[in-house]
Structure formats: C-alpha cells, structure tokens
Amino acid sequence: MSDDDERGEEYLFKIVIIGDSAVGKSNLLTRYARNEFNPNSKATIGVEFQTQSMVIDGKEVKAQIWDTAGQERFRAVTSAYYRGAVGALVVYDITRSSTFENVGRWLDELNTHSDTTVAKMLIGNKCDLESIRAVSVEEGKSLAESEGLFFMETSALDSTNVKTAFEMVIREIYSNMSRKQLNSDSYKEELSSNRVSLVKNDNEGTKTFSCCSR
Amino acid sequence: MERVLRRIQRGGIHPSIKGEVWEFLLGGYDPDSTFEERNILRNHRREQYYAWKEECRQMVPLIGSGKFVTMAVVAEDGQPLEESSVENQGWLVKTAITDKRLLQWMLVLSQIGLDVVRTDRYLSFYENESNQARLWDILSIYTWLNPDIGYVQGMNDICSPMIILLEDEADAFWCFERAMRRLRENFRTTATSMGVQTQLGMLSQVIKTVDPRLHQHLEDLDGGEYLFAIRMLMVLFRREFSFLDALYLWELMWAMEYNPNLFASYEKPENRGNFSEQDPRLLKKYGKFERKYVKSGQNEQHNTLAVFVVASVLETKNKRLLKEAKGLDDVVQILGDIAGNLDARKACKEALKIHEKFLKKANRQ
Numbered sequence: 001m002s003d004d005d006e007r008g009e010e011y012l013f014k015i016v017i018i019g020d021s022a023v024g025k026s027n028l029l030t031r032y033a034r035n036e037f038n039p040n041s042k043a044t045i046g047v048e049f050q051t052q053s054m055v056i057d058g059k060e061v062k063a064q065i066w067d068t069a070g071q072e073r074f075r076a077v078t079s080a081y082y083r084g085a086v087g088a089l090v091v092y093d094i095t096r097s098s099t100f101e102n103v104g105r106w107l108d109e110l111n112t113h114s115d116t117t118v119a120k121m122l123i124g125n126k127c128d129l130e131s132i133r134a135v136s137v138e139e140g141k142s143l144a145e146s147e148g149l150f151f152m153e154t155s156a157l158d159s160t161n162v163k164t165a166f167e168m169v170i171r172e173i174y175s176n177m178s179r180k181q182l183n184s185d186s187y188k189e190e191l192s193s194n195r196v197s198l199v200k201n202d203n204e205g206t207k208t209f210s211c212c213s214r
Numbered sequence: 215m216e217r218v219l220r221r222i223q224r225g226g227i228h229p230s231i232k233g234e235v236w237e238f239l240l241g242g243y244d245p246d247s248t249f250e251e252r253n254i255l256r257n258h259r260r261e262q263y264y265a266w267k268e269e270c271r272q273m274v275p276l277i278g279s280g281k282f283v284t285m286a287v288v289a290e291d292g293q294p295l296e297e298s299s300v301e302n303q304g305w306l307v308k309t310a311i312t313d314k315r316l317l318q319w320m321l322v323l324s325q326i327g328l329d330v331v332r333t334d335r336y337l338s339f340y341e342n343e344s345n346q347a348r349l350w351d352i353l354s355i356y357t358w359l360n361p362d363i364g365y366v367q368g369m370n371d372i373c374s375p376m377i378i379l380l381e382d383e384a385d386a387f388w389c390f391e392r393a394m395r396r397l398r399e400n401f402r403t404t405a406t407s408m409g410v411q412t413q414l415g416m417l418s419q420v421i422k423t424v425d426p427r428l429h430q431h432l433e434d435l436d437g438g439e440y441l442f443a444i445r446m447l448m449v450l451f452r453r454e455f456s457f458l459d460a461l462y463l464w465e466l467m468w469a470m471e472y473n474p475n476l477f478a479s480y481e482k483p484e485n486r487g488n489f490s491e492q493d494p495r496l497l498k499k500y501g502k503f504e505r506k507y508v509k510s511g512q513n514e515q516h517n518t519l520a521v522f523v524v525a526s527v528l529e530t531k532n533k534r535l536l537k538e539a540k541g542l543d544d545v546v547q548i549l550g551d552i553a554g555n556l557d558a559r560k561a562c563k564e565a566l567k568i569h570e571k572f573l574k575k576a577n578r579q
Contacts, residue, residue, distance in 0.1 A: 022284075022329075040336045043370070047546075049546055051543070071367045073403040077411075098295070
C-alpha cells in the first residue's frame with residue numbers, strides 16, 4: 001500500500017510524563033506500553049522509560065515515553081530529560097486536589113526546560129475512584145482549556161482512556177510535524193536549532209524527530 | 215569480627231542474626247565492646263529514640279498511633295487542609311503553621327505516607343498496616359531530626375529492610391541512621407542539583423580511567439553525566455536485585471568497606487584524626503576494600519564501593535553498550551535488562567578488581 005518512498009519510514013517522538021508523586025504516572029505508562037497494571041509498583045527514582053509504536057497513515061510512529069520521579073526534590077535531575085520532548089502528559093490524581101493545584105507548576109517547569117513540546121495533555125487519573133473524587137471533570141476541563149491543553153480522565157487500573165490519551169498526543173505531534181513539513185523548508189532549520197533533529201538517514205530512509213538519538 | 219567478615223564473603227549470615235551483624239558493620243557498636251557495654255548503649259539509644267518520638271507525637275499525634283497519612287495535612291502556606299480528614303481519624307491541623315522547620319516537616323509527611331504504602335508491598339510483612347506505620351514513624355522522625363536532608367524518595371527503600379530485621383523499632387531506627395551516615399549526602403538536594411551527582415562524577419572518573427572507550431561512547435550519547443545510574447546508587451541496587459539478594463549485596467559491600475574505627479569516629483568525631491596509625495596487625499580487621507585505602511595511607515574521604523559496583527555492572531554490559539547503544543534510551547534499556555540477572559558476589563568481586571585497576575592507573579597518571 002505504501003509506495004517505495006514511504007517504506008521503512010519511521011518517526012520517533014519523545015514524550016514525557018510529569019506530575020506529582022503517586023498520581024499513577026508509571027502505571028499509566030505500563031498500561032499503555034505493556035497493558036499491565038502493578039498494584040505494588042514502587043516510587044520511580046530518577047527516570048525510566050518505555051517505547052510503544054503505532055501506525056499513522058501507514059507509517060510506523062514510535063513513541064519513546066519518559067516517566068519521571070514525582071517528588072520535587074528530583075527536579076534538578078528529571079528536568080534534564082525534558083529537553084527535546086515533543087509531547088507531554090501532565091498527570092494529576094482526581095482524588096487528591098493538591099495534585100491538581102500543582103499542575104500549573106509542572107507546566108512552568110516544562111516550559112522552562114523544553115520549548116519543543118507541540119502536544120500537551122492534562123490527565124486526571126484514577127477515574128475509577130469516583131466515590132472519593134475531589135476534582136470535578138469540569139475543573140479539569142476548564143484548566144485544560146485555559147492552558148491550551150488536551151484533556152482526558154483516565155484509569156490505569158481499568159484501562160479507561162489510557163490508549164486513547166497516548167494516541168491522541170502522538171497523532172497530534174505527527175500531524176503537527178507533517179503540516180509544518182509541508183508548509184516550510186525552514187522548519188528543518190528551526191527544528192535542528194531546537195535540538196530536535198529531522199534527519200534523513202540515506203541508508204534506511206529513516207526520519208527521526210528526536211533529541212535523544214543522534 | 216574478622217571471622218564475621220570472612221563468613222559474609224563466603225555466603226552471608228543467617229537471617230536471625232543479620233540485624234545484629236549489620237549494627238556492627240555500620241559502626242553502631244564497637245567491635246571490641248563487651249555484651250554488657252553494648253546493652254547499656256542499646257538501652258540508652260532506645261530511650262533517646264522514644265524521647266524523640268514523643269517530641270514528634272506532641273506535634274503530630276499520628277506518630278506512634280499505628281496510623282499515618284498519605285493526604286496533605288497542611289498547604290504550602292501553612293494553612294490547615296481538610297483533604298486529609300478522610301483518612302486520619304479525628305486528627306487535623308487546626309491553626310496555621312508558622313514555624314518554618316515544622317512546616318517543612320509537616321509538608322513532607324504525606325509524601326512519606328505515599329511512599330510507605332508502596333514500599334515492598336509484595337512482602338507479607340508490609341500487608342500489616344502497623345508495620346507500614348512503623349516505617350512511616352521512623353522516616354518521619356529521621357526527617358524531623360535531619361532537616362538539612364529532609365525526606366527524599368528512596369530513603370524508604372533503605373529503611374524498609376531494617377524494620378524487618380530488627381524487632382525493636384528504636385534499634386531499626388538506629389540501624390537506618392547508621393546506614394544513612396554513608397548514604398545521606400546522596401539525598402542532599404538543591405533546586406539545581408542532587409547530592410548523588412557527586413558519586414556519579416566519581417563513577418565518570420572511574421570509567422574514564424579503566425575503560426576510556428566506554429566513557430567516550432557514553433559521552434557521545436550525551437550520557438557523560440551517568441544520570442542513568444542514579445537509581446542504583448540512591449537505593450543501593452534495591453531495584454536491580456531481589457529483596458534477599460539486595461540484602462546480601464549490602465552486607466557484602468559493608469563488610470568490604472568495614473573499618474573498625476567507624477564506631478569511634480561516629481561517637482567521638484573530634485578524635486577522627488587519631489585513627490591513622492598503621493599497625494599492620496590491625497589491617498586484618500578492615501574489610502578488603504577499606505584495607506587498600508588504609509595501606510596506601512589515604513584515610514581521607516574516598517570513593518565508596520557502590521561506585522565500583524555500578525562500574526562493574528557497566529563493564530558486564532560493555533560490549534552491548536558499545537555495539538547496540540545508539541542513544542541514551544538504549545543505555546537505559548540495556549541496563550534495565552540486568553534486573554534480576556546479577557550475582558551479588560560476582561558484582562562485588564568485579565568491583566574490587568576495577569578498584570585495583572583504577573588505583574593503579576590513577577597512580578600512574
């Protein structure tokens with residue numbers, strides 16, 4: 001179906017998951033990447049990551065998703081990994097309003113350390129815990145609107161919206177890239193100046209949007 | 215003590231006396247002390263701990279109650295928060311907290327709680343809520359007493375085994391406190407740095423010296439800072455090894471790093487300078503790793519064995535790292551594969567070899 005030009009074409013997007021401690025970042029990621037949920041999961045020390053691929057327009061798009069420690073004390077180290085991220089998921093826990101109140105701080109943090117994110121999504125996780133909800137859907141929605149973020153409530157435990165959320169971010173990055181690609185040649189320069197390289201590898205015809213693999 | 219060190223290197227000590235041996239290894243007791251002397255000291259320490267606990271309980275009645283919080287009890291401006299009312303039966307902060315140290319402490323109590331509920335939960339020991347509460351108590355009290363370090367995630371992984379091994383909560387606290395004497399600098403953080411980066415710097419130096427090719431490769435991948443090794447150093451390989459293997463690794467490392475003057479240097483820090491006399495007969499009393507430093511007359515701050523254990527782990531993956539790692543993500547992936555596949559004794563043995571090689575090369579330069 002895909003013609004010769006497109007065969008083997010591959011996109012690599014770097015995405016970060018940030019947000020307060022114990023909001024479920026690691027479990028969101030393992031639910032998406034491995035369809036697993038670990039009720040005994042431990043606090044993330046530093047950063048961890050997983051990759052997951054999906055197909056858009058017949059092209060393989062690989063997301064390299066970095067999962068970070070939530071405690072503020074780790075920010076000196078975790079923020080180093082924001083560099084070159086083109087997507088971000090900012091997660092809070094719908095049962096703890098303090099995690100929602102801190103969303104603004106995470107956004108600031110993201111903006112300070114990365115100017116390459118084209119798709120950001122606000123995620124209210126643990127929506128299976130309706131009975132002890134502390135943040136309403138409307139509150140989440142309106143914050144997302146005012147900050148220009150996508151919004152979704154998810155449950156890593158019962159899988160609600162997890163795949164949808166990640167794929168929405170990945171699609172947005174993809175369409176953003178293709179649009180810009182079509183629109184301007186100067187975009188390539190812009191990208192490389194942002195440390196996001198758009199490299200055409202002659203041997204494999206691989207296109208990469210990423211900072212982490214050079 | 216020498217016999218104990220040898221026994222550890224041959225295969226570890228029986229779980230029933232592990233806790234007590236650790237107290238010695240970590241410098242909690244003088245190796246030459248009598249049973250009676252130790253008893254006096256132990257009782258004194260227990261009294262001290264329970265006095266501190268009472269001090270903390272006065273401020274936060276949940277301490278010692280068998281319950282704990284995972285929800286914030288105060289806002290960052292010191293105002294009481296209702297959020298926690300769901301879980302802590304009856305107790306709430308009523309008036310705004312103005313004291314800075316107290317506020318800092320209260321802010322972190324829920325963080326400790328959030329980590330306690332996910333510390334080694336696959337162990338039946340922690341199915342019991344009162345054991346979780348003991349972990350919370352000890353970490354909270356330690357945090358109150360050490361405001362310069364505070365609480366940083368990962369300290370729970372260090373503390374958890376102590377509580378399992380030592381029945382008395384005060385003994386577990388002191389064992390943790392001694393372990394933290396070695397590790398605490400890793401947990402000292404500022405807005406722009408983490409203490410563990412000092413050890414990462416040492417690691418970088420070690421790899422650069424013993425395996426310049428690997429170092430160059432990592433540097434080319436933008437990994438010259440070795441940030442990917444943070445977890446190994448901060449929680450001392452708790453995530454790379456199973457629970458029991460990690461305990462064995464710790465005691466091997468501490469046995470190799472053993473210094474008979476540790477106790478005295480902790481108890482009477484003003485005498486620290488007096489331990490440098492080199493009596494060859496005493497050398498046997500040191501652990502294998504520490505002995506090399508004593509022999510060479512370097513009694514100052516030096517690299518910890520943990521750095522060399524990480525180096526040995528990197529070396530076991532040397533070929534794959536050089537060949538397959540095209541980005542930092544690959545490095546993380548390749549190192550991720552080691553989880554559960556490491557042998558504690560082999561890793562330590564290799565670490566000692568790398569240490570030797572490092573000292574030789576470093577001296578030549």
